[in-house]
Amino acid sequence: MESADAAADAARTDPLVRLTVDQLRQRSSMKWRTHPADVLPLWVAEMDVPLAPAVAETLHRVADLGDTGYPHGTAYAEALAAFAAERWGWDGLRVEHTAIVPDVMLGIVEVLRLLTGPGDAVVVSPPVYPPFYAFVAHSGREVVEAPLGPGLRLDPAALEDAFARARRGGRRAAFLMSNPHNPTGVVHTRAELEAVAALARRHGVRVVSDEIHAPLVLTGARFTPFLGVPGAENAFALTSASKAWNLAGLKAALALAGPEAADDLARMPEEVGHGPSHVGILAHTAALRDGTDWLDDLLRGLDANRALLGALVERHLPGIGYVPPQGTYLAWLDCTALGLHDEDDGSAAPGELGVVSDLAGPAAMFLDEARVALSSGHVFGTGGADCVRLNFATSPGILREALARMGRALAGHRPPRDR
Ligand SMILES: Cc1ncc(COP(=O)(O)O)c(C=O)c1O
Numbered sequence: 469m470e471s472a473d474a475a476a477d478a479a480r481t482d483p484l485v486r487l488t489v490d491q492l493r494q495r496s497s498m499k500w501r502t503h504p505a506d507v508l509p510l511w512v513a514e515m516d517v518p519l520a521p522a523v524a525e526t527l528h529r530v531a532d533l534g535d536t537g538y539p540h541g542t543a544y545a546e547a548l549a550a551f552a553a554e555r556w557g558w559d560g561l562r563v564e565h566t567a568i569v570p571d572v573m574l575g576i577v578e579v580l581r582l583l584t585g586p587g588d589a590v591v592v593s594p595p596v597y598p599p600f601y602a603f604v605a606h607s608g609r610e611v612v613e614a615p616l617g618p619g620l621r622l623d624p625a626a627l628e629d630a631f632a633r634a635r636r637g638g639r640r641a642a643f644l645m646s647n648p649h650n651p652t653g654v655v656h657t658r659a660e661l662e663a664v665a666a667l668a669r670r671h672g673v674r675v676v677s678d679e680i681h682a683p684l685v686l687t688g689a690r691f692t693p694f695l696g697v698p699g700a701e702n703a704f705a706l707t708s709a710s711k712a713w714n715l716a717g718l719k720a721a722l723a724l725a726g727p728e729a730a731d732d733l734a735r736m737p738e739e740v741g742h743g744p745s746h747v748g749i750l751a752h753t754a755a756l757r758d759g760t761d762w763l764d765d766l767l768r769g770l771d772a773n774r775a776l777l778g779a780l781v782e783r784h785l786p787g788i789g790y791v792p793p794q795g796t797y798l799a800w801l802d803c804t805a806l807g808l809h810d811e812d813d814g815s816a817a818p819g820e821l822g823v824v825s826d827l828a829g830p831a832a833m834f835l836d837e838a839r840v841a842l843s844s845g846h847v848f849g850t851g852g853a854d855c856v857r858l859n860f861a862t863s864p865g866i867l868r869e870a871l872a873r874m875g876r877a878l879a880g881h882r883p884p885r886d887r
Contacts, residue, residue, distance in 0.1 A: 477864045482769030483517035483762065485863055492516050497717065502841070508870045509841045513650075515714040515797065515861035517766065522758035523713060523751050530747055539746040544568060545722055547756035548707065555683070558696040565725045567736055570743030572680045572721045573599055575706045576644065577607045578740050579723055582732045583642050583674045583704075584609055589634035591643040591673065593622055594849025595800070597650040601849060604644065615850045620652045620791065620800070624663050631671035641673045647694055648681045651800045651848055651857040653793020655689040658697065665699030675703040681796045683712035683763060686771050689794035695726045702728035709752035712766070713759055720748035770797050773860045776867060784875025797861035803830035804854040806881070831856045838877035840870045
């Protein structure tokens with residue numbers, strides 16, 4: 469490492485600089501175990517950080533007390549309401565209009581069951597988080613695509629067209645939105661969300677806003693809770709502390725209903741509330757209530773990594789497109805210039821996926837030739853095939869090494885048509 473890089477890294481104190489590769493390799497989770505030890509994993513959305521002290525203290529207390537029974541109370545929703553008021557200036561969260569669900573994706577499935585029937589349509593905006601396809605298909609609904617438009621932002625014309633198709637024949641329909649958007653890191657503006665709410669109202673489409681990445685909005689952008697937007701009173705939002713505090717292994721999430729959706733939420737079967745873990749709820753509550761200083765440190769680190777990644781892409785990956793994300797810790801790299809995507813490669817389509825690590829095109833090349841694991845764009849739906857998603861919630865050292873390896877692989881690689 470050059471001495472300037474070493475000095476820059478040494479000046480950082482955020483959670484992303486605390487763990488070494490050797491420590492991380494001791495983890496038994498998906499990110500660090502799916503690939504052999506010579507691979508740097510920058511794919512699935514886990515972060516390479518230690519636990520926030522508030523969460524660690526809660527877990528120690530749970531262990532000391534043997535407090536591992538069934539959940540009780542509304543502390544999770546109360547903590548989120550206070551966090552939302554403080555961070556986003558939104559005081560519209562009504563604890564009585566919330567339900568604790570096992571996790572965000574299962575919460576989405578349960579909310580879609582309230583709003584639609586078998587065979588009804590669920591609109592998504594690809595490229596988008598691949599489980600949107602798989603879980604919608606699993607719940608017997610049909611995916612209708614409204615691809616992102618210019619600047620990879622929500623496209624009102626595409627949404628209008630998809631909403632009309634989704635409602636054809638009088639079917640009920642929902643729009644499953646990622647706010648902020650995974651994989652592009654786009655943070656929808658208030659004006660964009662107001663336009664979505666108006667369009668959805670006009671077409672009789674119910675909006676389900678997945679806001680799991682909401683606490684991870686970086687300097688320069690501002691998160692708007694969809695339920696705080698005029699016209700969204702009949703919408704749902706799903707959220708969780710699991711992305712921002714790295715708690716995917718401690719299952720719990722919240723479904724929030726707008727005032728006009730409260731009757732729908734009341735129809736959610738009681739059994740759904742048996743899924744979340746008591747320990748998960750305690751950990752998520754502690755994160756939202758007492759983990760905000762840690763979150764601010766993390767956001768400083770992610771901001772630094774976002775800038776570092778921009779410099780590394782410029783240095784090592786000429787020709788590859790990178791628009792810095794406004795939120796999340798995910799970067800969407802456009803590898804069209806490599807010419808590696810093959811329409812006929814027979815790889816899985818979204819929704820047919822067996823494993824989230826299914827690879828094709830540029831991601832397969834970077835795994836084979838750089839030993840860097842990225843998420844393959846083809847599983848994110850229309851518009852994804854030439855892209856890869858890179859998780860930059862890691863140390864600057866790992867990021868530098870991964871991008872240098874990718875640069876060497878790229879230099880040694882010529883597109884198939886040039887061979
Ligand atoms: C947009 C989005 N929704 C949902 C999830 C998964 O959430 P959960 O594990 O709570 O189902 C993720 C995970 O990365 C995500 O990015």
